[in-house]
Amino acid sequence: MNADYEKKIKAAGFNLVIGVDEAGRGPLAGPVVASAVALKTDQFQSKIRDSKTISARQREKAFYEIYEKAYVGVGIISEQVIDRSNILQATFLAMANAVEDVIAQCSVKKDGGHDFFRKVCLLIDGNRFRTDLPYAYRTVVKGDNRVLSIACASIVAKVTRDRILAVYDSIYPQYGFKRHKGYPTLQHKEAISVHGLSLIHRRSFKHSR
Numbered sequence: 574m575n576a577d578y579e580k581k582i583k584a585a586g587f588n589l590v591i592g593v594d595e596a597g598r599g600p601l602a603g604p605v606v607a608s609a610v611a612l613k614t615d616q617f618q619s620k621i622r623d624s625k626t627i628s629a630r631q632r633e634k635a636f637y638e639i640y641e642k643a644y645v646g647v648g649i650i651s652e653q654v655i656d657r658s659n660i661l662q663a664t665f666l667a668m669a670n671a672v673e674d675v676i677a678q679c680s681v682k683k684d685g686g687h688d689f690f691r692k693v694c695l696l697i698d699g700n701r702f703r704t705d706l707p708y709a710y711r712t713v714v715k716g717d718n719r720v721l722s723i724a725c726a727s728i729v730a731k732v733t734r735d736r737i738l739a740v741y742d743s744i745y746p747q748y749g750f751k752r753h754k755g756y757p758t759l760q761h762k763e764a765i766s767v768h769g770l771s772l773i774h775r776r777s778f779k780h781s782r
Contacts, residue, residue: 574622576615578696578713578720587694587709591675592722593668594698596624596730598660600755601765602748602774603738605655607667608729609646609675609695610639610722617642621724623717624731636732639725646674647733656777661701668697669704671726698723745771 579590589611597605619635620627627635639645648670655663672695695702695710698717702710716723735754742751748764748771755761755773757780765780774780 574719574721574724576612576721579612579615579722582694582696582711585694587692589679589693590696590722591672591693592696592698592716592720592724592726593672594717594723594726594730595664595667596727596734597755598664599757600775601757601761601778601780602652602750602755602771603741604649604651604734605660605664605667606650606730606734606737607648607664607671608726608733609648609668609671610725610729611644611675611679612642612722612725613644614642615721621721621728623724624727626718627728629735632728632732635725635728639729643722643725644675644678645725645729646671646676646678647729648672648674649733649737652773652775655775659777660775665703668702669706672704672706672708696720696723698727741773745773 582590591609591611593609595607619638620631624632648667650663650667693708695708697710697712700712700714702712713720717727738750738754747768749760753761
């Protein structure tokens with residue numbers, strides 16, 4: 574995968590292009606995690622593509638290389654906020670937080686202050702986005718298979734969330750979070766029927782089989 578999409582956006586007059594993706598919209602438990610990535614280079618040795626199509630080992634390898642070769646932001650929204658707002662709004666908030674993280678890293682100092690990039694374009698995986706951020710954006714269907722920066726964001730978001738669920742697995746071993754990452758597998762639903770809901774389960778989601 575190359576950065577042709579990003580190059581087209583820059584040719585249109587934008588000087589900072591940020592790919593954005595999320596992980597964890599569908600699970601019954603745990604946070605939703607978004608990542609935003611602004612590439613410093615388009616040359617990667619690791620396999621960069623939709624995180625769901627590569628192995629855990631490949632994702633881990635790519636994760637470290639992405640942090641070396643890009644500005645990376647992460648937004649994490651808890652299950653409590655998901656229940657209060659809804660998963661779509663929580664996802665948009667996670668994405669916005671991730672973008673603000675990247676923007677802060679990309680600011681340059683002038684005259685003792687900060688002069689942020691003014692011509693920013695966000696490339697959002699999927700077909701829906703809403704934000705109060707003052708930046709242009711474009712949604713890209715299947716962007717994690719088509720746009721390098723979005724694919725990078727996909728990997729960072731998934732690795733970050735998987736690590737969070739691995740920690741939760743050690744706290745709530747009876748649910749098997751390390752295996753299913755909170756998604757509604759039969760094993761997960763059976764565990765819920767036996768043990769009830771944990772503190773990290775989303776109350777607004779349907780848990781029954």
